[in-house]
Amino acid sequence: MEQSQAFAPERFVLNCRGRVLDCRPGLPNGAHVMGILNVTPDSFWDGGRYQTLDAALRRAEVMLAEGAAIIDVGGESTRPRGRIYGQGAAPVSVDEERRRVLPVIEALAQRFPEALISVDTYKPQVAQEALEAGAHLINDQTGLRLYPEMAEVAARYGAxxxxxxxxxxxxxxxxxxxxxDVVADVRASLAESVARARARGVAQVVLDPGFGFGKTVAENLRLVNNLDALLALGYPVMVGISRKSTIGQVLGSLEHPVPPAERLYGTLGVTAVAVLRGATLVRAHDVRPTVEMLRLLAATLAQPRSTFATAT
Structure with a gap:
């Protein structure tokens, strides 16, 4: 794809229902941070911490003060079944997911009108009501595979x-x-998701390679190191790396990964590489460390290289 097409401003400067979010590579602070707000009992890292409305609002206030550009509200865990996480997350009905997320989104929109709010759901009914409650973006972790009509909801509300x-x-x-070839396969799959979205009227999309979802440790890391291949599709790229099992396995071993509580520094390292490869949205549990790392990364890269360094 030609450079002029890949970085068309209308694709990288998002209009989030009247709110502008610049996602062009080369941002002054490296990337925008999306703070994770799981109002679930069973998420792998923070499940059960923010199930009450007061706890959720306090957590959102902290993340916004730490520099989060977006608060991502999720009411259904995607913790996978398997050796590391056991039985995995329990399915959640539409009604239960509504009960969890809608009061939080409505309260966030009223208390923090400056905040951008994303709803983390693959159910069109939940997404529609979340947008009506004040959300600005939809985060579909299935890429329209399960419910292609999600694209119609996004198009109707301009999200x-x-x-x-x-x-x-x-x-x-x-x-x-x-x-x-994990990079080629993920790229092709995301290109198909984009085509489905645009065919149903969606004007703006963001691509997420799905770090940790059905991929080996090596495949996850290879995707991060080749994000520029996804960026070349011509849309902003987001990564969700925060404290995932790949980090634990690299720092420990396949059989004995380090626990989630000890994965922050590894998360920051891989996140830095992702931003260097073109990601401009970072989904994170730990907002302040991520924001500070990105600021220093961007400030360092903004300094000129010396003639001695470039000559050698």
């Missing part, structure tokens, strides 16, 4: 749609999938 690559249903993601 950017985040499309993530994954295999299977949430909570039942297989740990072993055979890819001929």
């Amino acid at each position: 950017p749609l985040i499309l993530m690559h994954a295999i299977g249903r949430p909570g039942e993601m297989p740990h072993e999938v055979t890819y001929a």
Whole structure:
């Protein structure tokens, strides 16, 4: 794809229902941070911490003060079934997911009108009501595979749609999938998701390679190191790396990964590489460390290289 087409401003400067979010590579602070707000009992890292409205609002206030550009509200865990996380996340009905997320989104929109709010859901009914309650973006972790009509909801409300690559249903993601070439396969799958979205009227999308969903440790890391291949599709790229099992396995071993509580520094390292490769949205549990790392990364890269360094 030609450079002029890949970085068309109308694709990288998102209009989030009247709010502008610049996602062009080369941002002054490296990337925007999306703070994760799981109002669930069973998410792998923070499940159960923010189930009450007061706890959720306090957490959102902290993340916004730490520099989060977006608060991503999720009411159904996608923790996969398997050796590391056991039975995986329990399925959640539409009614239960509504009960969890809608009061939080409505309260966030009223208390923090300056905040951008994303709803993390693959159910069109939940997404529509979340947008009516004040959300600005939809984060579909199935990339329209399960409910293509999600694109119609995004188009109707003028909301950017985040499309993530994954295999299977949430909570039942297989740990072993055979890819001929994980970068090429994920790129092709996301291109198909984009085509489905645009055919149904979605003007703006964001691509997420699905770090940790149905991919091996090596495949996850290879995707991060080749994000520029996804960026070349011509849309902003988001990564969700925060404290995932790949980090634990690299720092420990396949059989004995370090626990989530000890994965922050590894997360920051891989996140830095992702931003260097072109990601401009970072989904994170730990907002302040991520924001500070990105600021220093961008400030360092903004300094000129010396003639001595470039000569050698």
